[in-house]
Amino acid sequence: MDLVIVGGGPAGLTAGLYASRGGLKNVVMFEKSVFGGQITKSSEIENYPGVVEVVSGLELMEKWPEQAARFGVKQEFAGVKRVSKAEDNFFDITLEDDTHLKAKSVIICTGSNPKKSGVDGEDEFYGKGVSFCATCDGFFYRNKEVAVLGGGDAALEEALFLTNICQKVYLVHRRDEFRASPATVQRVKKNAKIELVLNSTVKKIYGDTSGVNGVIVADKEGNERDLKVPGVFVFVGMKVNNEVLLQENGSFLCEMSKGGEAVVDLNMRTSVKGLFAAGDIRINAAKQVVCAAADGAVAAIGAIGYLESLHE
Ligand code: FAD
Numbered sequence: 216m217d218l219v220i221v222g223g224g225p226a227g228l229t230a231g232l233y234a235s236r237g238g239l240k241n242v243v244m245f246e247k248s249v250f251g252g253q254i255t256k257s258s259e260i261e262n263y264p265g266v267v268e269v270v271s272g273l274e275l276m277e278k279w280p281e282q283a284a285r286f287g288v289k290q291e292f293a294g295v296k297r298v299s300k301a302e303d304n305f306f307d308i309t310l311e312d313d314t315h316l317k318a319k320s321v322i323i324c325t326g327s328n329p330k331k332s333g334v335d336g337e338d339e340f341y342g343k344g345v346s347f348c349a350t351c352d353g354f355f356y357r358n359k360e361v362a363v364l365g366g367g368d369a370a371l372e373e374a375l376f377l378t379n380i381c382q383k384v385y386l387v388h389r390r391d392e393f394r395a396s397p398a399t400v401q402r403v404k405k406n407a408k409i410e411l412v413l414n415s416t417v418k419k420i421y422g423d424t425s426g427v428n429g430v431i432v433a434d435k436e437g438n439e440r441d442l443k444v445p446g447v448f449v450f451v452g453m454k455v456n457n458e459v460l461l462q463e464n465g466s467f468l469c470e471m472s473k474g475g476e477a478v479v480d481l482n483m484r485t486s487v488k489g490l491f492a493a494g495d496i497r498i499n500a501a502k503q504v505v506c507a508a509a510d511g512a513v514a515a516i517g518a519i520g521y522l523e524s525l526h527e
């Protein structure tokens with residue numbers, strides 16, 4: 216392979232488009248879950264330039280794989296276990312079924328995944344009342360009350376989305392200030408279906424064999440409140456998917472930040488020649504679809520330049 220792209224979200228799909236349209240012939244992209252990436256789980260996106268109407272993440276991403284495929288990038292449904300350095304300037308790509316491939320260059324676009332809150336009951340009731348995706352599971356709580364945990368853009372936007380389906384949404388946040396953008400905070404504050412439960416943490420998610428029955432929240436003074444909801448949506452941030460860079464000896468293939476993100480320069484080059492990282496996985500990522508896509512384009516242009524330099 217000339218180029219292997221790991222991950223088929225906005226960064227990977229754009230890297231595939233630019234690499235194949237830029238003339239690379241043997242380009243393969245591996246995606247282990249859903250082509251389109253994490254935004255396909257978002258109920259709405261309104262800040263992708265040029266897309267004026269509010270669309271769901273799934274709608275936004277629908278045509279991206281087709282557009283990339285038109286220029287020849289092969290899209291494979293498979294997980295990559297590890298990327299390592301092999302001899303002669305090649306990278307060794309180990310797939311989850313232990314198949315090995317060799318590639319002259321690699322772009323890591325593995326993105327990020329929702330973090331768990333660590334609250335008691337979160338694991339026990341995952342899929343039985345605890346969810347990380349309002350678009351996927353909101354409908355199960357039609358005309359019911361739900362709780363949303365978190366104070367960032369994801370929590371507030373998904374809380375707003377849930378008000379279209381649910382009778383009431385408790386937004387539980389550990390502080391009284393939000394990380395979300397001011398415009399979103401204003402929309403939340405104006406929404407009569409959202410009750411803000413601030414300066415409060417969830418002590419426990421409880422239920423029985425049929426699922427969640429409620430959450431116990433406590434404020435800073437220790438006063439507890441029992442919110443009797445059948446659904447809890449957790450949006451407490453994202454964790455980068457850096458496992459593919461982890462080597463058998465426990466070190467990472469390239470230089471990483473303390474937070475586990477790949478350190479790159481402005482051309483998305485990592486500390487290892489021929490290895491690029493783009494999107495949420497890279498250091499200082501703005502964690503936006505438009506930025507991930509742009510990173511993918513920059514990385515692909517860099518990979519084309521790198522492959523050319525091998526022939527000089
Ligand atoms: P991802 O989208 O995370 O894609 C990475 C892909 O790699 C995934 O499909 C994953 O399955 C795959 N993958 C991971 N590991 C492997 C492996 N080992 N082998 C093969 N495949 C692998 N951004 C905005 O701009 N506007 C918004 O309104 C907005 N709303 C959001 C709402 C929510 C609920 C969430 C969660 C995010 C939102 N974002 C929004 C952020 C945006 O979705 C991300 O910044 C963007 O998707 C990052 O793109 P990416 O390609 O870097 O990674």
Ligand code: NAP
Pocket residue numbers: 262331332333364365366367368369370372389390392393394450451452453501502503
């Ligand atoms: P985030 O911005 O990191 O916010 C996480 C929130 O969860 C914070 O309010 C945090 O509280 C809270 N939190 C963290 N750990 C917790 C715990 N264990 N228990 C309770 N609360 C906890 O995460 P995000 O909202 O998922 O967003 C991730 C990135 O994607 C951000 O960069 C965001 O801007 C971007 N994004 C953008 C959009 C958009 O552009 N429209 C939409 C969604 C996401 P504290 O505030 O007290 O730390």
